[in-house]
Amino acid sequence: MPNQTQVPTGVSAPAVNGADPARDALLARSEARGEGAWMRGFREQAWAAAKAMPWPSLTDEAWRRTRLTGLDPDNFSYGPTHEGPVGEEELSPLLQDELHEMESAATLIFEDGLMHYRVGVAALEEQGIIFKPLDLAVQEHEDFLREHFMTRVVPVETDVFTALHGALWDSGTLIHVPRNTRVELPLQIINWQGEGQAGHHHTLVVAEEGAEVTVVDSLLGARRGLQNSVVEIVQAPGSQVRYMNLQDLDTSAWNLMHGRAHLNRDADLRWIQVSWGSMLTKAFLDLVLQGPGGHAELLGIYFPTGRQHIDHQTLQLHEAPHCFSDLLFNGALKDRARSVYMGSIRVAPEAQQTDAFQRNGNLLLDSRSRADSIPGLEIEANDVRCTHAATAAQVEDEYVFYLMARGLSRPQAERLIVQGFFQAVLERVPVESVVHKLEQVIERKIGG
Amino acid sequence: MSQLEIRDLHARVEGQDILRGVSITLRPGEIHAMMGRNGSGKSTLAYVIAGHPHYEITGGDILLDGESILEMEPNERCQAGIFLAFQYPVSVPGVSVANFLRTAVSNVRGFTKEAHMASQEGGVVGSHLMPMRKFRRELTAKMKEFQVDSSFARRYLNDGFSGGEKKRTEVLQMAMLEPRFSILDESDSGLDIDALKVVADGINKLATEDRGFLLITHYQRILNYIKPDYVSIFHDGRIVMTGGPEVALDLEEKGYNWVEEQFGPAEPVA
Numbered sequence: 182m183p184n185q186t187q188v189p190t191g192v193s194a195p196a197v198n199g200a201d202p203a204r205d206a207l208l209a210r211s212e213a214r215g216e217g218a219w220m221r222g223f224r225e226q227a228w229a230a231a232k233a234m235p236w237p238s239l240t241d242e243a244w245r246r247t248r249l250t251g252l253d254p255d256n257f258s259y260g261p262t263h264e265g266p267v268g269e270e271e272l273s274p275l276l277q278d279e280l281h282e283m284e285s286a287a288t289l290i291f292e293d294g295l296m297h298y299r300v301g302v303a304a305l306e307e308q309g310i311i312f313k314p315l316d317l318a319v320q321e322h323e324d325f326l327r328e329h330f331m332t333r334v335v336p337v338e339t340d341v342f343t344a345l346h347g348a349l350w351d352s353g354t355l356i357h358v359p360r361n362t363r364v365e366l367p368l369q370i371i372n373w374q375g376e377g378q379a380g381h382h383h384t385l386v387v388a389e390e391g392a393e394v395t396v397v398d399s400l401l402g403a404r405r406g407l408q409n410s411v412v413e414i415v416q417a418p419g420s421q422v423r424y425m426n427l428q429d430l431d432t433s434a435w436n437l438m439h440g441r442a443h444l445n446r447d448a449d450l451r452w453i454q455v456s457w458g459s460m461l462t463k464a465f466l467d468l469v470l471q472g473p474g475g476h477a478e479l480l481g482i483y484f485p486t487g488r489q490h491i492d493h494q495t496l497q498l499h500e501a502p503h504c505f506s507d508l509l510f511n512g513a514l515k516d517r518a519r520s521v522y523m524g525s526i527r528v529a530p531e532a533q534q535t536d537a538f539q540r541n542g543n544l545l546l547d548s549r550s551r552a553d554s555i556p557g558l559e560i561e562a563n564d565v566r567c568t569h570a571a572t573a574a575q576v577e578d579e580y581v582f583y584l585m586a587r588g589l590s591r592p593q594a595e596r597l598i599v600q601g602f603f604q605a606v607l608e609r610v611p612v613e614s615v616v617h618k619l620e621q622v623i624e625r626k627i628g629g
Numbered sequence: 630m631s632q633l634e635i636r637d638l639h640a641r642v643e644g645q646d647i648l649r650g651v652s653i654t655l656r657p658g659e660i661h662a663m664m665g666r667n668g669s670g671k672s673t674l675a676y677v678i679a680g681h682p683h684y685e686i687t688g689g690d691i692l693l694d695g696e697s698i699l700e701m702e703p704n705e706r707c708q709a710g711i712f713l714a715f716q717y718p719v720s721v722p723g724v725s726v727a728n729f730l731r732t733a734v735s736n737v738r739g740f741t742k743e744a745h746m747a748s749q750e751g752g753v754v755g756s757h758l759m760p761m762r763k764f765r766r767e768l769t770a771k772m773k774e775f776q777v778d779s780s781f782a783r784r785y786l787n788d789g790f791s792g793g794e795k796k797r798t799e800v801l802q803m804a805m806l807e808p809r810f811s812i813l814d815e816s817d818s819g820l821d822i823d824a825l826k827v828v829a830d831g832i833n834k835l836a837t838e839d840r841g842f843l844l845i846t847h848y849q850r851i852l853n854y855i856k857p858d859y860v861s862i863f864h865d866g867r868i869v870m871t872g873g874p875e876v877a878l879d880l881e882e883k884g885y886n887w888v889e890e891q892f893g894p895a896e897p898v899a
Contacts, residue, residue, distance in 0.1 A: 577719075578682075579719050580719055580721050582681055582682070582703060583715065583718070583719040583721070584729065584733075585702065585703035585704040585707070586679045586680070586703045586704075586706075586707055586712075586713050586715075587707060587729070587730075587733040587802060587806065588704050588707040588708050588733045588734075588736040588737040588806065589704055589729075589732055589733055589736060590702075590704050590736070591702070591704070593732055593736070594704075597724050597728070597729060597732070598721060598724065600723065600724070601721055601722055601723025601724035602722070602723055603723065604722070604723030604724075604785070605722070605723060
């Protein structure tokens with residue numbers, strides 16, 4: 182529970198005589214960011230909702246294995262409210278590397294909650310594609326956001342963290358790809374967060390009928406900070422989205438995430454969820470198949486080391502017939518690391534001829550590490566094919582002996598086996614440079 | 630002269646004596662076939678020579694050029710020139726044949742060592758692996774020579790391979806690693822006649838003057854394609870008879886029951 186004795190300034194403190202300095206502060210920030218009446222009202226309502234909502238408790242199934250002891254959302258600072266964009270040479274070397282590692286159609290870089298750099302956007306605009314920071318979108322596309330922003334996909338009232346996100350969101354991106362428009366190269370979003378800061382990063386992707394887009398969304402930094410992100414993906418009939426969420430936050434960061442995709446008829450989604458960083462992660466990831474013929478893949482990898490704690494909770498919700506969903510989460514664990522995977526496949530009575538699969542594999546590299554896997558099925562239709570499987574195993578001695586008998590040292594053999602374990606996901610990552618980068622991180626994590 | 634000598638070797642696993650005094654010497658240019666019943670301890674001998682940690686050596690020694698290898702790790706034995714072709718090659722998911730074999734070849738041929746030394750001397754450290762193009766060229770040529778389809782380079786090691794594909798890939802690995810002494814553990818088992826010919830042909834290509842082979846088998850069949858210099862009969866954890874190729878024919882004719890009549894029943898192995 183948050184500390185109740187501190188100066189009553191935030192969400193964890195009750196308002197005294199109607200006074201709520203934190204609300205006043207967030208409204209002042211909204212104004213300083215140049216937001217109009219609608220967004221200020223939106224934030225105010227979300228704040229009120231957050232204050233009225235319960236903090237996760239240990240009796241809540243979703244939070245039984247992941248405790249937020251020591252997290253107080255009031256204990257973080259916020260970045261500036263206004264700062265102009267900078268030139269590429271003013272970006273930190275790390276961000277320049279991130280920028281150049283990948284060939285993208287366009288890139289947005291956020292630092293401390295504000296957009297600091299963008300490139301390639303003009304050419305997209307000529308095709309009618311919107312790829313812009315959310316604060317600009319609030320000014321230029323208010324009607325569109327009123328329809329889509331935290332309304333249907335991840336509603337503000339989902340839980341206390343989505344409500345806080347609605348009140349406090351800072352960095353964020355709106356992506357809108359018009360009908361039958363195809364973006365060849367990935368759209369790249371890089372979010373860097375300074376020490377001790379709270380960040381609430383938002384990504385909203387709307388793909389119209391027949392549109393095709395690939396998005397790579399990276400979260401970095403947040404040393405001793407908090408990241409509370411929301412990802413919303415809306416897919417019209419026949420659209421194709423490839424979404425990669427690459428979380429490589431500092432290992433002292435708290436990380437909370439709500440991601441959800443709604444797929445209409447014949448829509449096709451591949452979502453890659455990478456959880457490398459953070460001290461603690463709790464990520465809710467939902468696929469909702471709302472129209473017949475939808476095809477969704479949710480693929481995750483994680484590799485906690487030290488005392489990292491990584492928790493993914495997924496839902497494959499089949500509301501329409503003839504849909505396919507495939508989930509694969511593979512994680513390796515070292516030292517005293519801990520992972521939790523909770524998965525649910527839910528098939529509504531009308532969702533006949535559903536194919537839904539769910540697999541979670543864990544490779545324990547240390548006897549002190551621990552992986553909990555709780556798969557689940559809730560099926561109300563009778564003509565479906567659903568399977569789930571969970572494994573937790575150590576590196577097989579027979580694999581190691583075989584490779585050593587061919588001249589590999591024990592560390593080389595173990596390295597190859599761990600890399601091979603991740604391969605089932607890596608081979609389905611659609612961007613070559615991202616694969617290369619993920620392989621480097623795996624290498625680093627095995628070694629260090 | 631180079632040789633691999635197994636001297637009065639005793640080994641046990643889980644409290645059970647499996648090898649009860651095996652002596653055999655492999656020399657370059659020689660093929661030594663070893664025949665025996667299932668469960669006689671042939672595969673244990675193969676594993677023990679390769680250094681499987683599961684087995685406990687209770688007596689005797691294994692000497693490579695006069696030096697004991699018992700203290701060496703499996704990879705050190707491989708680097709010293711000993712190769713074991715597995716009866717049941719292990720599938721390693723996600724590890725491609727090419728990726729794995731490049732590391733293996735680089736170790737065995739000393740690329741890793743050179744890079745290590747260069748880094749200690751403060752010199753320019755190149756890749757510690759054999760250069761990619763050179764490796765690719767060699768692998769492609771060897772795959773063609775040993776009748777392994779080129780698509781196998783990208784496939785995951787033994788993952789979803791048929792029995793014949795696994796055994797052929799073992800021979801390919803042997804060809805790439807160029808060992809001085811190879812232990813082939815039932816490389817003929819589970820193969821149809823066409824696959825057997827391909828595997829036997831591969832072994833014959835590799836059986837040059839500078840290499841020695843221990844060919845472990847249950848059946849005489851493979852000896853129609855590979856001509857051994859010696860044939861030994863393995864029974865009850867040791868070699869009970871050694872002779873020329875005629876021993877295999879005798880055995881084929883008289884069967885393993887004859888061995889039992891001659892040398893007594895095997896001690897039960899639980």
